[in-house]
Amino acid sequence: MPHLEVRDVVARYGSHEVLSGVSLDVDRGEVVALVGPSGSGKSTVLRVLVGLLQPVSGSVRVGGQAVDYRSAGQVRAIRNRMAIVFQQYNLFQNMDVMRNVTLAPIRIKRRDRREVETLAVALLERVGLGQKLHAFPDELSGGQQQRVAIARALALRPEILLLDEVTSALDPELVNEVLDVIRDLAREGMTMILVSHEMAFVREVADRVVMMDKGQVIESGPPAEILDAPRTERAREFFGKILRH
Amino acid sequence: MNYTFQFGVVWRDLGALMDGALVTFQLGLLAFWGGALIGLAGAALKTFGPRPVRALVDTYVVFLTNTPALIQIYFLYFGLAEFRIRWSGEFCLLLGLTLNAGAYLTMIMRAGFLSVRRAEMEAGEVLGMTRLQQISYIIAPHIARTIYPALANFFIVILVMGTSIGAVIGVDELTGTAITLATVNYRWLEYFTVVAGLYIVLTLIASVGLALFGRWAFRVKARVF
Ligand SMILES: Nc1ncnc2c1ncn2[C@@H]1O[C@H](COP(=O)(O)OP(=O)(O)OP(=O)(O)O)[C@@H](O)[C@H]1O
Ligand SMILES: [Mg+2]
Numbered sequence: 001m002p003h004l005e006v007r008d009v010v011a012r013y014g015s016h017e018v019l020s021g022v023s024l025d026v027d028r029g030e031v032v033a034l035v036g037p038s039g040s041g042k043s044t045v046l047r048v049l050v051g052l053l054q055p056v057s058g059s060v061r062v063g064g065q066a067v068d069y070r071s072a073g074q075v076r077a078i079r080n081r082m083a084i085v086f087q088q089y090n091l092f093q094n095m096d097v098m099r100n101v102t103l104a105p106i107r108i109k110r111r112d113r114r115e116v117e118t119l120a121v122a123l124l125e126r127v128g129l130g131q132k133l134h135a136f137p138d139e140l141s142g143g144q145q146q147r148v149a150i151a152r153a154l155a156l157r158p159e160i161l162l163l164d165e166v167t168s169a170l171d172p173e174l175v176n177e178v179l180d181v182i183r184d185l186a187r188e189g190m191t192m193i194l195v196s197h198e199m200a201f202v203r204e205v206a207d208r209v210v211m212m213d214k215g216q217v218i219e220s221g222p223p224a225e226i227l228d229a230p231r232t233e234r235a236r237e238f239f240g241k242i243l244r245h
Numbered sequence: 246m247n248y249t250f251q252f253g254v255v256w257r258d259l260g261a262l263m264d265g266a267l268v269t270f271q272l273g274l275l276a277f278w279g280g281a282l283i284g285l286a287g288a289a290l291k292t293f294g295p296r297p298v299r300a301l302v303d304t305y306v307v308f309l310t311n312t313p314a315l316i317q318i319y320f321l322y323f324g325l326a327e328f329r330i331r332w333s334g335e336f337c338l339l340l341g342l343t344l345n346a347g348a349y350l351t352m353i354m355r356a357g358f359l360s361v362r363r364a365e366m367e368a369g370e371v372l373g374m375t376r377l378q379q380i381s382y383i384i385a386p387h388i389a390r391t392i393y394p395a396l397a398n399f400f401i402v403i404l405v406m407g408t409s410i411g412a413v414i415g416v417d418e419l420t421g422t423a424i425t426l427a428t429v430n431y432r433w434l435e436y437f438t439v440v441a442g443l444y445i446v447l448t449l450i451a452s453v454g455l456a457l458f459g460r461w462a463f464r465v466k467a468r469v470f
Binding site for chain 2: 088091
């Protein structure tokens, strides 16, 4: 049984249908890359999963249990199990690095302060920011901020980590420092859904690639299969374009 | 012109004037903090509240920012007396100034609410924050930081302009005290010269205090002067 099971999810922004029946499985410890053209609905899938956008129909199961996104309690519960990192890092500008990472575990999840602080320092050291514990976001580079955002997500000890184009807002020379962190996580068996346009990286870390187009999944399989020998014309066109540059 | 300044009487009353200055400062501070709380609540309700609540906030703001504070305080002091509601001058002044400040600060803070990055709010939401937690951990500090200069200016406005209204309803704040004393010996010019000096001292203390506080609490990069 997959750890995360998404079935026929339909979602709309107003009257504009953005997801038209998306299904997707993620096993425990698996890294699934979500790829596809701009506007195909990749971010929307992640937003639905963390309860930022209510699905119109379809179902989401985590660990076999169905999630009712209309219930505030269940949405809260799901946010204890999944963490998301956005493209624009979204750090709290008025807090230093440490507080960005520890605020939610301590003040929202009510975990023990000592334990959380120890974990936060360890996480920040592992993303290479052990020297920046008390810097504010506006004193950090984009790559550093994004690594703080990843540490903040990990401090929640999520079962599933959702990463939405976490490198696409970064200057090219900063991309690798963030990819290194994700590569480590993958190696350690973190379950992840990774939205990315970095095809070389996807090929390297993903166990499976899911390709979306116009709000639907059009192909899914191992990276070699999807990236090198796409079955659909649409996917061939997309990868042809993206892999050429 | 043949006026001879005689500051002697004024120096004798310096103690009373200083007491007046202290009352002015306390009134200004209380009205500002009360107003800031109302402003925060008003801006929150205006942004997140249901439609009828938003309309109510609008009405409050429109009414209190488009009528003179003097009239509002007269209304509380003399107007309500007609309905046998008799409050002391101090209380009416404080209440009036607080409500008035609350309306202006609702407008000022609303701008702060609108300038919060939606992304930061979403980050808070997915970390499990409730609306109230988002307001207290993200919006309030953001407002404090971005509109702190506007808030600080507004405090000075209340301090020197707002509180002096007390003079007309018998509150012994700085202006009121000076008027009471000058009525006795007609040394208006001397009293008001000294009072002007005291207001400037109050304003300077407040400005420096606010700038230092802003720097320490919110990393506001404001100059002291
Ligand atoms: N807040 C919103 N309100 C209305 N429409 C939206 C909103 N966010 C996204 N959309 C629309 O939903 C569709 C899917 O958007 P989504 O962000 O999921 O695409 P994406 O695959 O992540 O694209 P990208 O690669 O550009 O990030 C797009 O047509 C977009 O215009
Ligand atoms: Mg996207």
